[in-house]
Amino acid sequence: xxxxxxxxxxxxxxxxxxxxxxxxxxxxxxxxxxxxxxxxxxxxxxxxxxxxxxxxxxxxxxxxxxxxxxxxxxxxxxxxxxxxxxxxxxxxxxxxxxxxxxxxxxxxxxxxxxxxxxxxxxxxxxxxxxxxxxxxxxxxxxxxxxxxxxxxxxxxxxxxxxxxxxxxxxxxxxxxxxxxxxxxxxxxxxxxxxxxxxxxxxxxxxxxxxxxxxxxxxxxxxxxxxxxxxxxxxxxxxxxxxxxxxxxxxxxxxx
Numbered sequence: 697x698x699x700x701x702x703x704x705x706x707x708x709x710x711x712x713x714x715x716x717x718x719x720x721x722x723x724x725x726x727x728x729x730x731x732x733x734x735x736x737x738x739x740x741x742x743x744x745x746x747x748x749x750x751x752x753x754x755x756x757x758x759x760x761x762x763x764x765x766x767x768x769x770x771x772x773x774x775x776x777x778x779x780x781x782x783x784x785x786x787x788x789x790x791x792x793x794x795x796x797x798x799x800x801x802x803x804x805x806x807x808x809x810x811x812x813x814x815x816x817x818x819x820x821x822x823x824x825x826x827x828x829x830x831x832x833x834x835x836x837x838x839x840x841x842x843x844x845x846x847x848x849x850x851x852x853x854x855x856x857x858x859x860x861x862x863x864x865x866x867x868x869x870x871x872x873x874x875x876x877x878x879x880x881x882x883x884x885x886x887x888x889x890x891x892x893x894x895x896x897x898x899x900x901x902x903x904x905x906x907x908x909x910x911x912x913x914x915x916x917x918x919x920x921x922x923x924x925x926x927x928x929x930x931x932x933x934x935x936x937x938x939x940x941x942x943x944x945x946x947x948x949x950x951x
Contacts, residue, residue, distance in 0.1 A: 759917040765802035775898040816900040837928035838894030840886040855946040880918045895934035
């Protein structure tokens with residue numbers, strides 16, 4: 697009996713060991729299967745992501761909007777921030793000789809009063825001077841201006857009239873205030889704004905600052921850039937009153 701009990705105990709222990717070994721093996725196998733499945737899932741997700749990225753259509757860049765309204769017929773003397781007036785769409789002037797329907801006009805509404813001297817006001821002041829024309833000047837039609845000598849402009853004009861001390865900062869201000877660049881023809885490199893006209897300094901009071909984030913810069917749109925020389929034949933601008941006041945001193949910041 698004692699031998700039988702000993703034999704039975706050995707058999708039971710061996711069974712326990714075999715059972716434990718089997719369970720360890722199954723656990724190890726399950727872990728391997730789990731790792732293999734996770735690897736397959738990771739590979740599938742990576743491929744799916746790559747496929748999704750390949751199928752995603754990249755966002756299209758916008759083109760510069762050169763829609764233009766002419767305000768040369770406005771009585772500039774009476775214009776202030778509270779004024780309401782209309783301008784004629786360029787297409788109506790060139791095709792029909794002027795506005796003949798409500799959709800041919802653009803209305804400028806009142807805006808917030810600005811007692812401070814804004815960037816467009818300072819720029820108009822610079823362009824109204826005779827002693828700055830060697831580095832920045834109006835083009836013949838008076839609807840756009842051009843920086844003639846960049847180095848001289850940065851050295852002599854920026855520290856006298858603007859807060860910007862670098863040329864790229866000045867260009868950023870042009871963009872924020874809605875100026876657009878001409879990229880071809882006789883006016884290539886010039887900037888314009890429909891409310892920034894030679895001889896009409898009060899129109900700039902209606903210009904507004906774009907406070908929203910600009911995002912990606914729009915692509916050039918040369919086929920739709922306005923021809924100001926043809927427009928000047930139908931709507932010439934008044935002559936500019938030239939300022940002969942002494943140049944202000946150079947200053948790092950001007951309020």
